[in-house]
Amino acid sequence: MDRRLQIVMDAHDPRAVGDFWAHVLGYVQDPPPEGFATWEDTLRAWGLPEDRWNDAYAIVDPDGRGPRLFLQKVPEAKAGKNRLHLDVGLPGTAGHGGPPDRPAIRARAGELEALGATRVKEFDDAQQGYWIVMQDPEGNEFCLV
Missing domain, CATH: 3.30.720 (Signal recognition particle alu RNA binding heterodimer, srp9/1)
Structure with missing residues (x-):
């Protein structure tokens, strides 16, 4: 690798x-x-x-x-917004290609919430697309796309 x-x-x-x-x-x-x-x-x-x-x-x-x-x-807690974050697609998808599968992305967000993630905000914009901002169990932001 x-x-x-x-x-x-x-x-x-x-x-x-x-x-x-x-x-x-x-x-x-x-x-x-x-x-x-x-x-x-x-x-x-x-x-x-x-x-x-x-x-x-x-x-x-x-x-x-x-x-x-x-x-x-590290000893200190996370402070402020990430300067870098990960965009994570649904398992088995190749990324940004077709229209977003909103129900599947919402279901994935629910699955990750059960593992300790937090749903921060859902975005649905005709020009920019659809995604959900999440935080991992220690508050690091990522987006489900």
């Missing part, structure tokens, strides 16, 4: 936010390094204290096409 692009997010709980995004994107946990069966085995072998095992977490596209998402633990 070409790793020139990695998206990094700050989080209080990297594993929980990473698991949320893995569900949203259809990603999986980044596998442990060769020679280790689990990340716990890896971190133990590296001598990292157990209370630091959630300092970082990474998820990857199982097909190797999308960028790696790396979550790093």
